[in-house]
Amino acid sequence: MLRSTTAITALTVLLLMYILHADTDNETNTPIGNVAVLTGAGESGESHITFSWKDAEGNTGSLTDLHGKVVLINFWATWCVPCRKEIPDLIEINNDMDPDEFVLLGVSVDAASDIQKVDMFIVDQEINYINILDDGRLTRHFGNIRAIPTTFILDKEGTVQETIVGIRSKDQFMEKIQKYL
Numbered sequence: 001m002l003r004s005t006t007a008i009t010a011l012t013v014l015l016l017m018y019i020l021h022a023d024t025d026n027e028t029n030t031p032i033g034n035v036a037v038l039t040g041a042g043e044s045g046e047s048h049i050t051f052s053w054k055d056a057e058g059n060t061g062s063l064t065d066l067h068g069k070v071v072l073i074n075f076w077a078t079w080c081v082p083c084r085k086e087i088p089d090l091i092e093i094n095n096d097m098d099p100d101e102f103v104l105l106g107v108s109v110d111a112a113s114d115i116q117k118v119d120m121f122i123v124d125q126e127i128n129y130i131n132i133l134d135d136g137r138l139t140r141h142f143g144n145i146r147a148i149p150t151t152f153i154l155d156k157e158g159t160v161q162e163t164i165v166g167i168r169s170k171d172q173f174m175e176k177i178q179k180y181l
Contacts, residue, residue: 031056033119041137071154082167089170106131155180
């Protein structure tokens with residue numbers, strides 16, 4: 001009886017490990033819908049932050065491609081109440097700004113296994129800017145972010161000029177953004 005219970009437990013653990021590994025592996029590397037995935041990130045401590053991404057259509061982008069524009073990067077999660085409150089203002093900012101001068105990027109810190117949940121959230125909230133699912137590299141690259149929302153504003157040369165921890169209003173963001181346009 002003990003051998004049978006041990007064997008069943010071992011098989012259950014192996015099956016569970018296989019399912020969890022396969023699910024995480026697939027969702028970490030494959031963009032879906034409105035969620036892009038990280039394809040590269042520079043080393044921490046570099047003078048300029050660098051990273052790249054790929055969306056579900058196979059389009060790629062990189063922070064380097066955005067030089068010459070002010071960039072707002074907002075770290076958020078679907079489960080974060082302050083993040084949810086801040087998103088409508090970020091959508092308005094993105095609508096109001098000239099895309100030749102400004103780009104807004106969202107970085108979801110949700111678990112890789114929640115990529116479909118992130119995609120549904122983006123659709124439901126009508127988020128109109130690029131969102132990248134972080135695999136942990138961006139969080140480390142930006143200095144081990146400890147609270148969300150956390151927002152960075154980069155100048156036209158790609159240098160981080162502002163670090164904003166916590167929720168902000170549209171007006172508060174615009175005051176910061178205007179300094180670098």
